[in-house]
Amino acid sequence: MSRELTYAEAIREAIDLAMARDERVFLFGEDVGVYGGAFGVTEGLYQKYGPERVRDTPISEAVIAGVATGAALTGMRPIAEIQFMDFITLSMEQLVLQAAKLRFMLGGKVTVPFVLRTPAGAGTGAAAQHSESLENWFVHVPGLKVVMPSTPADAKGLLLGAIEDPNPVIFVEHKLLYRVKGEVPEGYYTLPLSRSQVKRSGRDVTIVATSLMVSRALEAAAQLAAEGIEVEVVDPCTLKPLDSDPIVRSVVKTGRVLIVHEACKTGGFGGELAAVIAESEAFDFLDAPIRRLAGLDIPVPYNRELERRMVPQVDDIATAARRLVREAH
Amino acid sequence: MNELFADLTPERLRDLLHQMLLIRAFEESAEQLYLQGLIHGTMHLSIGQEGSAVGACAALRPTDYILSTHRGHGHCIAKGARADQMMAEFFGKESGYCRGRGGSMHMADVDTGNLGANGIVAGGVPMAAGVGLSIQMQRQDRVVLVFFGDGASNEGAFHESLNLAAIWNLPVIYFCENNQYAMSMSIARASKVDRISDRAAGYGMAGVTVDGNDLVAVYRETHAAAQRARGGGGPTLIEARTYRWKGHSKSDKQRYRTKEEVKEWQDRDPIARLVRHLIEAGLLSEAGLGDMQARVDAEMAAAIEFAKNSVEPDPATILEGVYA
Ligand SMILES: Cc1ncc(C[n+]2csc(CCOP(=O)(O)OP(=O)(O)O)c2C)c(N)n1
Ligand SMILES: [Mg+2]
Numbered sequence: 001m002s003r004e005l006t007y008a009e010a011i012r013e014a015i016d017l018a019m020a021r022d023e024r025v026f027l028f029g030e031d032v033g034v035y036g037g038a039f040g041v042t043e044g045l046y047q048k049y050g051p052e053r054v055r056d057t058p059i060s061e062a063v064i065a066g067v068a069t070g071a072a073l074t075g076m077r078p079i080a081e082i083q084f085m086d087f088i089t090l091s092m093e094q095l096v097l098q099a100a101k102l103r104f105m106l107g108g109k110v111t112v113p114f115v116l117r118t119p120a121g122a123g124t125g126a127a128a129q130h131s132e133s134l135e136n137w138f139v140h141v142p143g144l145k146v147v148m149p150s151t152p153a154d155a156k157g158l159l160l161g162a163i164e165d166p167n168p169v170i171f172v173e174h175k176l177l178y179r180v181k182g183e184v185p186e187g188y189y190t191l192p193l194s195r196s197q198v199k200r201s202g203r204d205v206t207i208v209a210t211s212l213m214v215s216r217a218l219e220a221a222a223q224l225a226a227e228g229i230e231v232e233v234v235d236p237c238t239l240k241p242l243d244s245d246p247i248v249r250s251v252v253k254t255g256r257v258l259i260v261h262e263a264c265k266t267g268g269f270g271g272e273l274a275a276v277i278a279e280s281e282a283f284d285f286l287d288a289p290i291r292r293l294a295g296l297d298i299p300v301p302y303n304r305e306l307e308r309r310m311v312p313q314v315d316d317i318a319t320a321a322r323r324l325v326r327e328a329h
Numbered sequence: 330m331n332e333l334f335a336d337l338t339p340e341r342l343r344d345l346l347h348q349m350l351l352i353r354a355f356e357e358s359a360e361q362l363y364l365q366g367l368i369h370g371t372m373h374l375s376i377g378q379e380g381s382a383v384g385a386c387a388a389l390r391p392t393d394y395i396l397s398t399h400r401g402h403g404h405c406i407a408k409g410a411r412a413d414q415m416m417a418e419f420f421g422k423e424s425g426y427c428r429g430r431g432g433s434m435h436m437a438d439v440d441t442g443n444l445g446a447n448g449i450v451a452g453g454v455p456m457a458a459g460v461g462l463s464i465q466m467q468r469q470d471r472v473v474l475v476f477f478g479d480g481a482s483n484e485g486a487f488h489e490s491l492n493l494a495a496i497w498n499l500p501v502i503y504f505c506e507n508n509q510y511a512m513s514m515s516i517a518r519a520s521k522v523d524r525i526s527d528r529a530a531g532y533g534m535a536g537v538t539v540d541g542n543d544l545v546a547v548y549r550e551t552h553a554a555a556q557r558a559r560g561g562g563g564p565t566l567i568e569a570r571t572y573r574w575k576g577h578s579k580s581d582k583q584r585y586r587t588k589e590e591v592k593e594w595q596d597r598d599p600i601a602r603l604v605r606h607l608i609e610a611g612l613l614s615e616a617g618l619g620d621m622q623a624r625v626d627a628e629m630a631a632a633i634e635f636a637k638n639s640v641e642p643d644p645a646t647i648l649e650g651v652y653a
Contacts (some may be wrong), residue, residue: 030511030512031512031513031514033513034513034584035478035512035513035581035582035584035585038512038580055511056518058480058483058511058514058519058520059480059481059483059484059511059514059519060448060449060483060484060485061484062485063485066579076518078339085503086448086449086651087449090484117524119387124370124371125370125371126370126371126431126434126448127370127430127431127432127434127435128430128431128435128448129434129435129447129448129449129452130434130448134633138489173454217397271497296647296648297648297651298648300650301429301642301647302370302418302421302427302429302430302431302432302435303421303422303429303430303641304369304421304644305428305641305642306421306642306644306647309644309647310647314370319591
């Protein structure tokens, strides 16, 4: 059985189910209690679970990451929220130098099972310090997992999967997806981390997209279908560890690949994906160069039109995919 | 020195009142324009806190620096910025203070010593130590005042900055606008210490709490801190107690406080208070106040016109300005 939920509601349902099922799970962060979170994601959970398990913290991102790490290390299953992904920059030391490495450094004697949820992305007019997409920073760190769901059903299943996972997971939500609706199965279910999903099949060109860019790629694919171009859309869902097989298989089939993400192009996840594809057996099947379409290499501008142009839009994706299909090797 | 007005002349007092009225009018206009869909994003209004912004900046010289916050329109105007270029920034126009790239949360007027609002809570606090050090090393007769909220005082960087400024004796004024809340988190829940200014003792610097809705009191304490800093006496932590009348931002349901509490603080309006004192002292008439308000309204109307008539940034320039 399933019903329509928004992405935000699906995340809330996942937290609720996890808290109901496992006493060790608790939620904390800035304004997650009575306020319900800056984007309303945790609405009602404080009323249901009380101040012991739903905790407002002071504005202290370093210690939020520290509390997640320390509590996870000693038997709890924390869900931390960093109010905007931009502010995760203040949590870096505990995440990168402690949480990520503790298990390895201590010879495998400990686990650090927490989830750190955080909303990323531009498109809200919030300018350069409230619009970041920093996921690839964490992809670079051994010991962290990085999950970026693109639909309500994926968000719920992946969040529950992340909560069950015995490792620190950075769970990146997208602000513009919060109000997007989709069919979501009822009850408790987990989606395995590290499973790429083919969101649409097609034979002419592969688009690998993440987070908000998945729905934009699907819209572009629908446009192109009308022109007779069949696009295959693959969503990695989990950036680290990456399930590369479905991506490689798709490129073997289509011979053309466009990688789309919102984060700035230089140093973004697209570079990693391009390298994975180039190093794989798909290389011999490429009929055109691997292409990337990503955020411009600038801070997110406040001006509405500049902000729009900074991030790939449906038309940009369609244009890039169309050009790629017409390109010969 | 007049107890009630410190060393402020009647003319200066009227000018400071004008600034407070302009800040309020600016923010009321901004809110209206937002509701009309003419400006986008979000904004943080400082209505009710004008006394601390204007009182603090009144104690500074044009050559002194400030670092501001996400709730920074008042600081910006009080340090000398023009309402029209601020409004143009709100509209995202090329003629705005940040060429439409920054918006409300990054409003800056470097020419009047305002090094910028900040989207990051406590973002300006560590930088203040750097500005203070720069002033000290260049042997300049300047100070830097950094505004921040009660919530910011719980960021680690706040503590690092105070300690460093203290040991290096830097000319920094740490100016905390304690408006009782950080979004939904009251300072009473967020700190075990009653007075944020008590934290100064932990770093060996002077600390003082002042009524932030009493412009003259704020001026007096900030003036003393600036004199101390200029005289080589090092940093000061000032806590100005005040209140934000509006929600935290445009998406706040305000479930964490009561209407009665808001009303109680509205009765302590810093503007009404200065008006009352000036009228009682014979330094302002009802007619004079009316004229002043009319000038403010005209200034705001002109600012909005200027913003509306300004051009959008040229999309061809989108990659500009990242590197020098
Ligand atoms: C590092 C960081 N954490 C969280 C936020 C989100 N945020 C913006 S303003 C704010 C409350 C700030 O409270 P306070 O410092 O008291 O200033 P006020 O809003 O009351 O003026 C929060 C949590 C942020 N912008 N930066
Ligand atoms: Mg506050």
